[in-house]
Amino acid sequence: MSADASPRKDGSQGSGAAPHPGMLFLEFVIVVAALMALNALAMDIMLPALPDIGKAFDIVNENDRQQVLIAYMIGFGVAQLFFGPISDALGRRKILLGGLFLYSLASIGCLFADTLDHLLIARFIQGVGCAATRVVAVSLVRDSYSGRQMGKVMSLIMMVFMAVPIIAPSIGQVILLVADWHWIFSTLLLAGLVLFIWCFVRLPETLPAERRQKLQAGAILSSYSKVLTNRISLGYMLAMTFVFGGLFSFITMSQQIFVDIFELGTLFPVVFASIAIAMSFASFTNSRLVERLGMRRLSHLATLSYTFFGFLMLVLALLGVQDFWVFVLLCAGVMASFGFIGPNFNAMAMEPLGAIAGTASSVIGFVTTLGGATLGFAMGQMFDGTIQPLALAYTLYGIGGFLAVLYAENGKLFQAQNPAK
Incomplete structure (x- = not known):
């Protein structure tokens, strides 16, 4: 039996009856996708507002407006390292609800920030709160599913999750047409409160007491060590970091590229959405194919296509070709590739670590988010x-991701390796 389809060996519930009691499969997928999408909303809804925020706080260098995004991502990345072990010890619900509450409080802080420093601090705290939702969301899936079925569930979650990057910039743009940028943070506050109430009322605890880990420094360090010394987990974690580096590069530069270079103005969210649709469609396609073809075949091929589209964009850019439609098509190709990479790499990195799913999710989230944000x-x-x-980011980070995959699989592609080796 391949590693992709291996049975659960860690004592968790697996994909048997009622893996998340009290919640139907569809609702489970939607709520986990919404938890993960909260992070995307906090990033992408800001994009149209960056020029207005820059003017409000007298940011002269246009590239410095990216601090509003990066401050959030630093908090989001760093905090994940701590939420995982805590959720492994105390359970998922408490940590999730606490994170959503902190996210909502920080949204209020952003809403009333009167200086750039205050805004950046509030954004950092907002990222800390949202880190809990990311760690717990992935842990909920790993608590309940494994193998290719986990890959399928993650793909369905990614498909729903990707609806947010598609519509978030448009939501931000619509808000700016009728109000100022402060109302964007009111929207984030509302989203946090809705999810808090939904999870408080409906989401069950997926980590029973008998499977919880002790909250001791030695045990936590041992769990960290297991994540960092497992070849498959480490390799795919590094591969995701590089691939995320390209994605974050696009997010940080997209507003400047589409508004400053291609002069789209208020049409920027429409084009951004059209590119994000390619990623969502790819995630849906992955969910339909992954159980039959396997995570490795799909994601390894997608890594090659990710790098190819980036390299082609770089060659054209160096030749002075800066055509709008060519650029959009190549970006869509990169994003479609990511739709096959994201859910599969994450599932494969988590697969050997079911007994410490929370800690594993936190370490993987910490490295991929903070590393990807730094690269971006x-x-x-x-x-x-x-x-x-x-174009350089897509190319270099695509190559880095490909090399990390080779490391994870001992130089072999498109086939599952014996997890014992």
């Missing part, structure tokens, strides 16, 4: 009025 910010600061920095 580095390229975002190189923005020079052309698409070359983004």
Whole structure:
């Protein structure tokens, strides 16, 4: 039996009857997708507002407006390292509800920030609160499913989750047409409160007391060590970091590229949505194919296509070709590739670590988010009025992701490795 389809060996419930009692499968997928999408909403709804926020706080250098995104991502990345072990010890619900409450409080702080420093601090805290939702969301899935079925569930979640990046910039743009940028944070506050109430009323605890880990420094460090020394988990975690680096590069530069270079103005969210649709469609396609073809075949091929589209964009950029439609098509190709990469890489990184799903999710989230945000910010600061920095990001980070996959699989592609090796 392949590693993709291996039975659960960690004592968790697996995919048997009522893996999340009291909640139907569809509702489970939607609520987990909404929890993960809360992070995307906090990022993408801000994009149309960056120029107005820059004016409000006298940000002269346009690249410095990216701090509003990066401050959030730093809090989101760092905090994940701590929420995982705590959720493994105390259960998922308490940590999730606490994180949603903190996210909502920070949204109020953003709403009433009167200086840039206050806004950045509130955004950092907002990211800390949302980190709990990311860690717990992935842990909920790993508590309940394994193998290719986990890959399928993650793909369905990603498909629903990707609806938010599609519509979030448009929501932000519509808000700006009738109100100022402060109301964007009111929207984030509302989203946090709705999810808090939904999870408080409906979401069951998926980690029973007998499977919880002790909250001791030695045990936590041992769990961290298991994540970082498992070849498959480490390799796919690094691969996701590189791939996320390209994604975050696009997010940090997208407003400047589409508004400053291609002069789209208020049409920017429409084009952003059209590119995000490619990722959502790919995630849906992955959910239909992954049980039959396997996570490795789909994601390894997608890593190659991700790198190819980025390299083609770079070649054209270096030749001075800066055509709008060519750029959009190549970005859509990269994002479609990511739709096959994201859910499968995450599932494969988590697969060997079911007994410490919370800690594993936190370490993987910490490395991929903070690492990806750092890589994206580095390229975002190189923005020079052309698409070359983004094309370079896709190319270099695609190659880095491909090399990390080779490391994870001992140099072999498209086939599952014996997890004992």
